[in-house]
Structures are given as structure tokens and as C-alpha cells.
Amino acid sequence: MSNNLNSASQNADSQSGHAKSNKRILTGIKPTGIPHLGNYVGAIRPAIQSIQNSNDEAFFFLADYHGIIGCYDPAIIHESTKVIAATWIACGLDPERVTFYRQSDVPEIPELAWILNCSCAKGLMNRAHAYKAAVDINMEKSDVDPDQGINMGLFGYPVLMAADILMFNATHVPVGRDQVQHIEMARDIAGTFNHRYKPLFTLPDAVVDEDIPLLTGLDGRKMSKSYSNTIPLFGEPNPQVSSEKQMHKAIMKIVTNSQLPDEPKDPDDSAIFEIYKAFATPEEIDKMRAQYASGIGWGDAKQTLFDTINAEIAPFRARYEELMANPKELEEILRMGADKARRHSRKQLDKTRRAIGIRPLAKLK
Numbered sequence: 001m002s003n004n005l006n007s008a009s010q011n012a013d014s015q016s017g018h019a020k021s022n023k024r025i026l027t028g029i030k031p032t033g034i035p036h037l038g039n040y041v042g043a044i045r046p047a048i049q050s051i052q053n054s055n056d057e058a059f060f061f062l063a064d065y066h067g068i069i070g071c072y073d074p075a076i077i078h079e080s081t082k083v084i085a086a087t088w089i090a091c092g093l094d095p096e097r098v099t100f101y102r103q104s105d106v107p108e109i110p111e112l113a114w115i116l117n118c119s120c121a122k123g124l125m126n127r128a129h130a131y132k133a134a135v136d137i138n139m140e141k142s143d144v145d146p147d148q149g150i151n152m153g154l155f156g157y158p159v160l161m162a163a164d165i166l167m168f169n170a171t172h173v174p175v176g177r178d179q180v181q182h183i184e185m186a187r188d189i190a191g192t193f194n195h196r197y198k199p200l201f202t203l204p205d206a207v208v209d210e211d212i213p214l215l216t217g218l219d220g221r222k223m224s225k226s227y228s229n230t231i232p233l234f235g236e237p238n239p240q241v242s243s244e245k246q247m248h249k250a251i252m253k254i255v256t257n258s259q260l261p262d263e264p265k266d267p268d269d270s271a272i273f274e275i276y277k278a279f280a281t282p283e284e285i286d287k288m289r290a291q292y293a294s295g296i297g298w299g300d301a302k303q304t305l306f307d308t309i310n311a312e313i314a315p316f317r318a319r320y321e322e323l324m325a326n327p328k329e330l331e332e333i334l335r336m337g338a339d340k341a342r343r344h345s346r347k348q349l350d351k352t353r354r355a356i357g358i359r360p361l362a363k364l365k
Contacts, residue, residue: 026170036230090320101337261297
């Protein structure tokens with residue numbers, strides 16, 4: 001990056017009122033499914049813990065506009081928004097402590113995305129991993145256009161993500177390693193705008209926590225809804241079967257080998273043990289490792305896993321079910337968050353519009 005762009009970034013930091021020592025953290029959650037234990041361990045728990053004993057500003061949002069890029073079922077978007085909002089609040093996210101909002105409730109964000117589109121090079125979007133992967137799949141087929149089935153939402157996804165981040169001049173964005181490229185693109189987009197017009201945007205840093213475990217699913221692969229191998233956090237809304245029973249039933253389906261009880265087992269080759277480590281204390285892990293060596297039965301291992309997970313999740317369950325039964329409270333929380341978010345976004349968009357020449361022609365009485 002050129003010295004001019006670096007200088008512009010420094011000026012943007014100064015003008016936005018954020019010293020480098022002050023963090024403004026931003027995290028987006030896409031509402032396209034039901035949260036599972038992998039989501040909890042990999043995103044929800046660490047995000048909430050990271051701000052509990054911190055003075056850093058934090059923005060958490062439901063990325064519903066991102067959700068419609070690949071999900072065309074309105075019922076899924078709507079229900080998932082409700083479930084995920086309830087999940088985060090039930091698990092301890094304090095809407096008074098953070099700014100928790102729905103992306104679509106902040107209309108300044110898509111307007112900023114359009115402005116950024118107009119100074120973002122198309123070549124930068126051509127290099128986005130998700131777009132390239134979709135093109136590569138088409139290229140493997142005969143007589144198929146490389147862009148078949150690819151919508152502009154997927155192609156321009158990094159610009160909307162940049163708008164999410166730059167609208168609030170976030171300094172730190174926790175992401176998985178597969179999302180680091182998008183943060184780098186947001187930096188490029190911000191730097192180009194700052195250099196071309198006016199230094200308004202802080203260049204964000206990606207935050208990747210290598211210590212956060214990736215949970216193993218029921219079949220031994222990475223836990224993912226795309227593999228249908230997840231363990232539900234609170235379960236599917238189903239009044240006939242409690243969420244606790246749904247979790248227990250899923251855990252009992254974890255695939256194991258054919259070793260018999262009393263036969264020594266390798267804990268490092270066990271999905272049960274891998275998941276257990278994400279919820280147990282070091283002392284409990286050592287004890288469980290010894291039980292594997294002495295030949296714990298798979299049924300007993302699964303029951304211990306359930307008991308350990310449930311001890312952590314059960315206190316959240318009542319609050320979750322209360323919120324799910326009272327969507328009005330959730331809506332009020334999200335509207336309150338949107339009001340807080342728009343105190344920032346209105347000002348930032350006004351500065352941006354003025355920087356590109358969109359401003360009143362004259363003052364009127």
C-alpha cells in the first residue's frame with residue numbers, strides 16, 4: 001500500500017475519534033440456519049466472553065441481507081433471524097452493553113455499499129474466493145457459462161461486507177481464516193476511497209483466534225449444517241420434543257468404532273472426546289483420558305459428554321425459550337440496537353455523501 005493511502009488511513013483514524021489503542025469490534029451473524037454446538041464454541045461463546053471484561057466498543061448484527069445471497073426461502077430467513085437473535089441474547093449477549101441490530105434496519109449500509117461499489121475495482125471482486133470457487137465449478141462442466149447461476153449478490157458480497165465494517169469504522173473484525181480475504185478487501189476499498197476523496201474510513205484488522213476449536217460432527221467430519229452432522233444448541237422449535245432431549249438424541253448418534261466396553265480406547269481418535277474437550281475443565285479432560293485408557297464404554301462416554309455440555313447450556317435454555325415465545329421482546333431489542341447503530345451510520349453516511357459531492361446546493365431558511 002502506498003504512503004499516501006497509509007497517511008489517509010491515519011487521518012481517518014484521527015477524524016473518526018478512534019485512537020489505535022481503542023478497539024471497536026464488529027461481528028456479523030448470517031441468519032440462514034439453526035445454531036449448533038460448533039457455532040456456539042467457535043463464535044458465540046468467545047465473542048461474548050471477549051467483551052465481558054473489556055471497555056471496547058462492540059457491534060453485533062444479524063446479516064440478513066447477506067443471507068438472501070444464497071437462501072431464497074423467506075420463511076428460513078425470517079425464522080432463522082428470530083432463532084439466532086434469541087440464541088445470542090440467551091447465551092449472555094447484553095444489548096445494553098453492545099450495539100445489537102439487524103442489518104436491514106440500517107438503510108445507510110446498502111447506500112454506502114453502492115457508493116463503495118463505484119470506487120471499487122471489478123478486478124478485486126474477480127479474485128474473491130467464493131466467486132472464483134463458483135466459477136471453477138462451472139468450468140468443470142461442458143457447455144456451461146462460467147457465470148451461470150452466480151448472482152450479483154455473491155459477486156459483490158465483499159463490498160457489502162466492507163460497508164458493514166466501514167460504516168462504523170470498526171478496528172477489529174473477528175473472522176474465520178476463510179474470511180480474512182474479505183477483511184483485506186475492505187482495507188483495499190477503504191484505502192482507495194480515502195485516497196480518492198477524503199480520509200473517512202479506518203482500515204480494519206482481521207482477528208483470527210487459532211485457539212478456538214473446530215468441533216467434530218456426528219460423522220467425524222467438521223461439524224457443519226452442509227454435512228447434516230450437527231448437534232443442535234437449543235434444537236429445532238418442536239413442542240413435542242424438548243430441546244434438551246433433542247441434544248441428547250443427537251449426541252447418542254455420534255459415530256464410534258466397534259470396540260467393546262473394557263477395551264482400551266484412543267481418546268485422540270474419538271469425536272466424543274474431541275467435543276468433550278471444548279466443554280470440560282483440564283482436570284475433567286485428564287480424568288476422561290484415563291477412563292478411555294481403562295476402557296470406558298461408548299454409551300457411558302456419550303452420556304458424560306451430554307451431561308458436561310448440558311451443565312453449561314441448560315442455564316441458557318429457559319431464557320431462550322422465553323424469547324422464542326415472546327418475539328415482541330426480541331423485536332424491541334433489535335429496534336433499540338438499530339436506533340443506536342443509526343446514530344453512527346447517519347453521521348458517517350452524511351460525511352461520505354458530502355465527500356463525493358452529494359450535498360445541498362445552498363442553505364435554505
